[in-house]
Amino acid sequence: MTIFVLASSAGNVLVWIVWFAAAAACVGSGIAVISFSNPFYSALALIGNLASLAVLYLLLSAEFVAAAQVLVYAGAVMVMFLFVIAYLGGRADAPWAGGPSVNRIAAVVAAAAILVEVLVAIGLKSGHSLSNAASITGSFGSPAEIGRLFLTDHLLAFEITSVVLLIAAVGGVVLGAHARRLQAEEAEEAETAPASPPSRTEPPMEVPAAR
Amino acid sequence: MKGPDVTWYLAVATFMFATGALGVLIRRSPLIVLLSLELMLNACNLALIAFSRLHGNGAGQIFALSVMAVAASEVVVGLGLIVAMARRNLTLDVDKLTTLRG
Numbered sequence: 001m002t003i004f005v006l007a008s009s010a011g012n013v014l015v016w017i018v019w020f021a022a023a024a025a026c027v028g029s030g031i032a033v034i035s036f037s038n039p040f041y042s043a044l045a046l047i048g049n050l051a052s053l054a055v056l057y058l059l060l061s062a063e064f065v066a067a068a069q070v071l072v073y074a075g076a077v078m079v080m081f082l083f084v085i086a087y088l089g090g091r092a093d094a095p096w097a098g099g100p101s102v103n104r105i106a107a108v109v110a111a112a113a114i115l116v117e118v119l120v121a122i123g124l125k126s127g128h129s130l131s132n133a134a135s136i137t138g139s140f141g142s143p144a145e146i147g148r149l150f151l152t153d154h155l156l157a158f159e160i161t162s163v164v165l166l167i168a169a170v171g172g173v174v175l176g177a178h179a180r181r182l183q184a185e186e187a188e189e190a191e192t193a194p195a196s197p198p199s200r201t202e203p204p205m206e207v208p209a210a211r
Numbered sequence: 212m213k214g215p216d217v218t219w220y221l222a223v224a225t226f227m228f229a230t231g232a233l234g235v236l237i238r239r240s241p242l243i244v245l246l247s248l249e250l251m252l253n254a255c256n257l258a259l260i261a262f263s264r265l266h267g268n269g270a271g272q273i274f275a276l277s278v279m280a281v282a283a284s285e286v287v288v289g290l291g292l293i294v295a296m297a298r299r300n301l302t303l304d305v306d307k308l309t310t311l312r313g
Contacts, residue, residue, distance in 0.1 A: 030227045062260045062264070081246070081286065114229050122222060134265065135267065154273045161277050178295065
């Protein structure tokens with residue numbers, strides 16, 4: 001019996017250690033995301049943040065969401081980010097310019113206000129309703145359970161999500177095609193401009209008079 | 212429930228949300244603003260999943276997955292806008308895009 005209790009408390013300590021490591025990685029990489037001047041490093045820090053969040057999800061017995069987090073977020077979305085940052089190259093750099101201005105001080109105060117406000121709201125509830133977690137079955141958070149919920153209770157949300165993703169994909173294509181057409185027009189203008197050099201040297205005021 | 216209470220997860224989520232909000236307000240590169248937005252959305256996801264565990268109800272995880280889909284859409288459109296800005300040779304600085312201010 002004592003061995004069982006010891007093993008249980010050792011498991012508890014282990015969970016605490018894993019939680020502490022993941023939470024520290026989350027907070028640290030979150031601060032790193034907003035403090036790097038090179039967006040490439042910021043995106044890499046966000047990947048670390050998402051991976052440590054997946055560990056926290058596992059501790060909360062949300063296995064499917066943790067897997068989706070790593071596959072969809074840390075995989076697909078961040079690769080897209082890194083691709084765009086690499087495409088922009090040196091133009092993407094965002095150096096910290098200037099000293100503390102009114103806007104910056106106000107921004108820090110606003111963020112600190114959000115932090116303190118929510119932490120106080122959590123702390124006021126921490127002893128009572130936030131501490132007795134419900135007992136759950138083994139299938140909680142499993143892919144089968146998530147799929148059952150998606151296709152029964154939350155079918156409308158599922159369908160709307162698919163429409164949102166479709167619209168976003170079409171929007172991305174439209175934005176990309178528009179930018180490409182603009183670039184092609186500019187290239188065409190650059191090609192045709194040297195062919196008629198006199199029109200460039202004429203003063204602009206004489207053009208209506210000539211017509 | 213082994214390990215820390217839901218309270219501790221919520222505290223981490225709050226800290227991440229405040230960090231993301233600070234990043235959105237203080238940084239001027241649209242890329243880092245988008246990354247900070249991701250940070251805020253993920254903080255909300257963590258809170259949703261913590262509450263889902265607290266009540267033993269799977270609806271919170273469904274919400275978190277929907278938020279993930281919305282975040283992916285937002286990244287597609289946001290990155291499309293940034294690439295369009297770069298192709299038109301606009302400066303990548305959100306403080307200098309003041310055309311709509313009137």
